[in-house]
Amino acid sequence: MKKDIILAGVGGQGILSIAAIIGYAAIESGLYLKQAEVHGMSQRGGDVQSHLRLSSEPIASDLIPYGKADLIISVEPMESLRYLPYLSQTGWLVTNSKPFVNMTNYPNPDDIMKELQQIPNSIVLDAEEIATEAGSIKSANMVILGAASPFLDIAYDNIEKAIHAVFGKKGEDVVAINLVALQSGRNIAEQSIKRP
């Protein structure tokens, strides 16, 4: 088993908590892991990325080579496109559709959607809306993670366990909301995989 994942977003959107949960679940599943994070400058509203590599064999590089990522998971639509050179020809792209606009020259969102539609294997969803239905807009991250979960090759209950571990400190209700968000995201992904 080998999964190379690019996590993308904007500083402050919390892609590192997605990384932490996948990481926890991967270790729980007995996998090797390397995760290159971005710290420093890029966190003040700049673009952020993380390279997350999981494998049943020891991993060499901390960075994913171009054209080799199995999955791009993004919490922001334009940011998902920034990392397309990493995506393998058979890889999947899972992204939030809701733009995060903190600049004056942000492109037209409709054009971004058009670009996303051209990607053969993609799942685009409004994570904020689904998260709000699940109980808290703050769990938008987990909606995205849920939508990416069918492509992770990690047992679903290990991801749930990881959510318990990572959010446990914040209380049972926070865990519960995040679990519902995760499941909603997963349901959407499963529907779109069935209906290509």
Added chain:
Amino acid sequence: MRTLLLLGDEAIAQAGIDAGMSGVYAYPGTPSTEITEYVRSSKEAHELGIVAKWCANEKTAAETALGMSYAGKRTMTCMKHVGLNVAADPFINSALTGTNGGLLFVVADDPSMHSSQNEQDSRFFGKFALLPILEPSNQQEAYDMVFEGFDLSERYKVPVMIRITTRLAHSRSGVVRKTSRKQNKLRLPESPLQFVLLPAVARKKYNTLLNTIGSFETEALSSPFNSFKDGHDKSMGIIACGLAYNYLMENYPDRNPPFPVLKICQYPAPAELFRDIHDHCESILVLEEGFPMIEELLKGLLASGKKIRGRLDGTIPRAGELNPTIVAEALGFPRQTITPIPSLVVPRPPSLCKGCPHIDSFLGLNEAIESYGKGRVFSDIGCYTLAALPPYESIYSCVDMGASITMAKGAADAGLKPAVAVIGDSTFTHSGITGLLDAVNDHSTITVIILDNATTAMTGGQPSAALNRIEAICKGVGVEENHIRVMKPLRKQHEYNTQILKEELEYDGVSVIIARRECIQTLNKRMREKFKDKTKS
């Protein structure tokens, strides 16, 4: 087995704790900051009584570590690459004094300048100081090398450099811990003159150092971190240093390249190390993160003889960090078909946070200085450097920490009036105070704006060394009391602040304006913690 999932930085910190280190001293700087942060927040380190301190700058940090080594204990000092420029004096000279307890200089380079002014390669500094360098290729080696580094340091009584780069510093992986070692007991140096670099002593100590280089080379020859693996295809031999080794292996899923491979992670690397691969291969490919150090050595001045490929002949780009794709191309693998970035994607640079006090300071300054024209504001390094970009476009320099005040003075001496310096509180205590003293002594006509957000925000909110003492420092340095002004950078104070700035811009002498309001990020963090404590009790 005790395996932990750690950043490269954290692996070094944990190893320090496990290897019997008694103290870590540092000034923050990406990508080195998390080493000291980790020790400071480690319960274990706390229980072991390990001292973990943020210092005023890298020089004071390095000297404090040297003092702890003098007293016989193990210690490390951590910094980003440009921090070593600041600590260069203690670094180079401690190679001559030598050490008593084990001393590590952990230096984090930032090739590709993800968050730095340059991409200097600290291995050259290590070589310049004639000291051993360890350059881990992964998180486990980073951990193990702290033990090895302390051993080397105590065996030869010299400081040892551990050189890492951003990708290792900020990448997480599993690390297996070793059995813990006890800290050293307090023990003074055997010779009372060991640390006295009077010329007569220094000459002797320098000779001792020169005579030890041979031993450093022997260590590198037998080091488990340097290894040679033969390959059947002798058309090319590959030398891979540090992290580059991983990028090489990434290109061979069976981890078995057909070419002879020499992995180098410990320096100084003597000629014998290269002899075999050089003599038996038709050409050599050198993969190193940073400057072409080994490549230059192998090539020699006249580049006669063997074909050596790397950054110098264009096989690999001269600037920027390596990655597996660059290495694949150097190895001659066909290019992957890749999807290009759609043209509508635009850069998203970082910006000042909403509500940041610096915003109000710059809005005030822009208005106050408008009548004098552009190009008069020298700045420094910190969050506020973002004010060089739209919509503020307020500042015209960012060179090295502390350079705002001194550059403004130089420009004022040349006749530029007004000449303004903008400097953060942490940068002011790092290396701004001495420049201010120069200006006061010369009665220079400069206006210094100290942006006091009560923290070192840029690197994640470490404490500010002179919290609530900035006025006292300026007064002590000799700035006239009625030209030390304090303002609160808030939107509703804009008129008042602009007026203060205008008055001081007109003044013929040194004036200091302290713009004081806490960073929004640290304020929010403090509030969250306070709320947490309240809900607990």
